[in-house]
Amino acid sequence: MGRTIVVGDIHGCALEFDDLLRSVGFAAGVDRVVLVGDLVARGPDSAGVVELARSCGAWAVRGNHDEKVLSWWRHSQEHGKRSADRKVKLSERHRAVAQALTERQFGFLAGLPLMIALPEHDLLVVHAGVDPSKAPSACDEETLLTVRSIDDDGKASRKLTGTPWAQHWKGPTQIVFGHDARRNLQLEDFATGLDTGCCYGRQLTAMVLSAGEVVPRDRTARARLLVRVPARQEWCPMGSGDGPE
Numbered sequence: 001m002g003r004t005i006v007v008g009d010i011h012g013c014a015l016e017f018d019d020l021l022r023s024v025g026f027a028a029g030v031d032r033v034v035l036v037g038d039l040v041a042r043g044p045d046s047a048g049v050v051e052l053a054r055s056c057g058a059w060a061v062r063g064n065h066d067e068k069v070l071s072w073w074r075h076s077q078e079h080g081k082r083s084a085d086r087k088v089k090l091s092e093r094h095r096a097v098a099q100a101l102t103e104r105q106f107g108f109l110a111g112l113p114l115m116i117a118l119p120e121h122d123l124l125v126v127h128a129g130v131d132p133s134k135a136p137s138a139c140d141e142e143t144l145l146t147v148r149s150i151d152d153d154g155k156a157s158r159k160l161t162g163t164p165w166a167q168h169w170k171g172p173t174q175i176v177f178g179h180d181a182r183r184n185l186q187l188e189d190f191a192t193g194l195d196t197g198c199c200y201g202r203q204l205t206a207m208v209l210s211a212g213e214v215v216p217r218d219r220t221a222r223a224r225l226l227v228r229v230p231a232r233q234e235w236c237p238m239g240s241g242d243g244p245e
């Protein structure tokens with residue numbers, strides 16, 4: 001078995017995804033790629049990202065943006081595209097993504113789980129995070145796809161106010177997640193946030209684990225496992241009003 005390469009939110013940045021795979025020297029059939037979700041939207045080439053993910057045999061969890069275009073696709077499967085256009089509320093940008101994806105690419109996204117456990121690394125991968133007051137397996141879909149913070153009442157929320165959920169999670173399993181580009185890289189005792197805002201012109205970040213390597217609790221040791229590539233350009237302004245980030 002080769003390495004496990006956990007990659008942050010790609011958001012349609014196919015060129016940078018390819019840059020990252022080259023930069024870590026990804027070996028097809030040996031290394032395993034695991035994506036933290038939000039493969040699509042915001043960047044220039046969502047279809048290219050899904051195609052690259054498929055072709056390198058990547059595992060991935062579903063992100064809230066993946067779920068958004070999937071809600072359109074599921075409706076269109078049952079009632080047709082015209083009905084989906086009328087009934088499923090999407091921003092212009094998400095509609096463009098939905099139109100760009102092939103059936104096969106939608107099929108790939110539809111098969112993505114909400115959570116991937118990698119016991120050999122003592123690692124759990126989810127898109128947004130968990131409610132630290134519950135077991136990860138007891139968290140609902142909404143939380144796993146959108147949580148960012150714990151508010152003053154101790155409630156899990158998608159808002160940026162409050163403290164990051166990752167600071168409240170006491171393990172023992174390490175959770176690697178994405179979804180929170182505004183907070184950028186997060187290195188907490190038992191959680192690592194990898195969304196470093198590639199689509200906003202920042203970086204695409206991966207955590208590279210060798211076979212059987214348990215994610216280190218020590219932050220400096222964990223930071224050494226990170227590989228980043230710069231965005232080719234700013235693909236999308238932050239807060240451009242096309243739905244939740």
Ligand SMILES: [Mn+2]
Nearest residue numbers: 038064179245
């Ligand atoms: Mn997200």
